[in-house]
Amino acid sequence: MPLRDRKRQAVRTEVIAVAVDLFLDHGYEAVTVDQIAAAAGLSSRSFFRYFANKEAVFTQLLDETGTGIAERLAGRPPHEEPWLALRRAFDDVIEMLDDDDEENRRSLRTMRLIYDTPALYGSHLWKQTQWNRLLADALTSRPAATPSAEQRLHAGALAAAAVACFEYARAEWVDCGGTRPVSELLDLAMGAVHPLPDA
Template sequence: MAEDLHLSLRERTRRAVQAELVDVAQRLFVEHGYEATTVDSITEAAGLSKRSFFRYFASKEDLVLGKYDLLGEQLQASLAARPAEEPVWTALRRMFDDVVTYTGDRDNSARMEEMERIVSTSPALNAAYLQRLDQIQTGIATIVRNREAQAGRPRASTDPAPEAIVGAAFACMAAARRTATQFSDQPLDGLLDRAMTELWTFDR
C-alpha cells in the first residue's frame, strides 16, 4: 500500500512538472515565437536545469506534443468521473468543461491559438498531433464502452458506435473553436452547446 502511494505521488509530481514546463513554454512561444524559444530559455524561465528538462521531454517538439498528452489524460479523467447514469452525449459535453474554462481566459486562449498555429504549420508536428488525437479519442471511446457495459448496454468490439460518437463530440469542439476564434464575441461554451445540441437533434 505504501509503495502504491509512493508511486502515485511520484506520478503526480511528474505530471505537475510536465504541466509547468508546458505552461512556461506556451508563454514563451507567444511572447517570442516558437523558433526563437530554446530549451535553454524554457528551463531558465521554469527554474530547472537542462538535464532535468530531458527527464520529462525528449525535445522542444516533444514538449509541444506533450500538451496534447496532458489534455488527453485530463479529458479521460473528466469523462470517467461523470455519473454513471448520465447520458453519454451529455457526459461528453461535460468532459470539455475544463477546456471551455481554460479558453475563457484571453491569455490562455492566445496560447492555445499559438500552439495550434505552430502545430499546423509543421508537417512533422501536425502528423504527430493527429496520431495523438486518434489515441486520445480511442482512449475516450474505451471509457464510453465501459460506461455502456456498466449501464447494461454492452457493445460488441465490432460496433463502431462508441468511436463514432466520440469523434462527433470532438468535431463539435473543433467547429466551436474555429467559430470562437473567428468571432471573438462568441463564447466557446455557447458555441459548443449549440453545436452538440444541433448535431444530436439534426433532422429528427
Template sequence: MPDTSPMPIRERTRRLAQTELTSVAQDLFVAQGYDGTTVDQIAAAAGMSKRTFFRYFPSKDDLVIGKYDLFGDRMAEALDARPAEEPVWESLRRVFDITLDYVQDDHQRARNDAMEEIVRSTPQLYARYLEKMERIQQLLIGRVAARLDTRDDDPADPRPGAIVGAAFACMQAARHAWFASDRTEPFGSCLDAAMSTVSVGNAD
C-alpha cells in the same frame, strides 16, 4: 474496462511539473517565438537545470505537443468520474467543461491561440498534433464503448467512434459560432446549443 484506480503520487507530481514547464514555455514562445526560444531558456525560467527538463520532455517539440497528452488524460479522467448511469452524451458534454477556461479566460485564450498558430505553421508539430488528437478521441472511444457495453469480440461496432466524433464536431462548431458572435455569449451556451442539436440514438 478503463482503469479508474487513483493516480500514484509520483505520476501526479510528474504531471504537475510537466504542466508548469508547458505554461512557462508557452509564455516564452508567445513573447519571443518558437524558434527563438531554447531549452536552456525554458529550463532557466522554470527554475530547473537543462538535465531536469529532459526528465520531463525529450525535446522542445515534445513539450509543445505533450500538452495534448495531458489534455487527453484530463478528459479521460473526467469521463471516468461521471456517474455510470448518466447518458453518454450528457457525460461528454460535462467532460467538455474542462475546455471552458481555455476559451473564456482572455490570457489563456490569447496564449492558446498563439500556440495553435505555432503548431499549425510548423509541419513537424502539426503532423504530431493530428496524431495526438486521434489519441484523445481513442481514449474516449474506449470508455464510451465500455459505457455502451460493446462486446470485446465486436470491435466493428461503429457507435462509440460515431458518438465521440460527433461530440468533437459539436465542440468545433460551438467554437466557430462563439468567435463569429464576437464572444457575446458564454462559450458553454454555444456548446450546449451545438450538442443539443444532435441525436445520438442509443447513447444512454
C-alpha cells in the same frame, strides 16, 4: 501518487508554463530548448529527462487535457444518454476557456499559436485521434460490460464526432477572438450533428 512522482509532475508543469510563455512572447520556432531550460532553472540535460523535445511540451499538455475529458466522461451517470454525456465531459475544459481572466486570454493566444504553427497543429490533430480512443473506451464502459464489435464502432463514431465538434467550436472561438463562449459554440456544433437532450 508517490512523492517522487508528485515532484516530477510539479517540475513538468512548471517547465510547460515557462515554455508556453516563451513561445507566446517570441514565437515557437525562435525558442530553443536551451532557452526553455534556462528560464525554468534547469540544465538542458535535465530538460530532456522530462521532455523528448520542445514540441513534447505541447503534446504533454494535450495528453493531460484528453485524459481529463475521458475521466469526466467515465464518471457521468451510467444511463445518461451518450451524446449528452460526451457534451458534459467537456464542461471543465470549457469553463477554463470561458473564464474572463488572464488564463482565458493565455489559452486564446496558445490556441492561435498552435493553429499558426504547422508542427504544433500536426501534433494537436494527432493527439485528438488519441482522445477519440480514450473517449470511446470510456463510453463502452458505461455501464460496465464487455462491448461487442458493433458497440465499439458506435462508441468510436460518437467520440470522434464529439471531438471534431469541440475542435470546430474552439477554432471558431479563436477566430472570433473569444467574443463568443466556447460553451455556446460547442452546443451549436454538437446540436448540428445530433440534438442534445436536456440535461
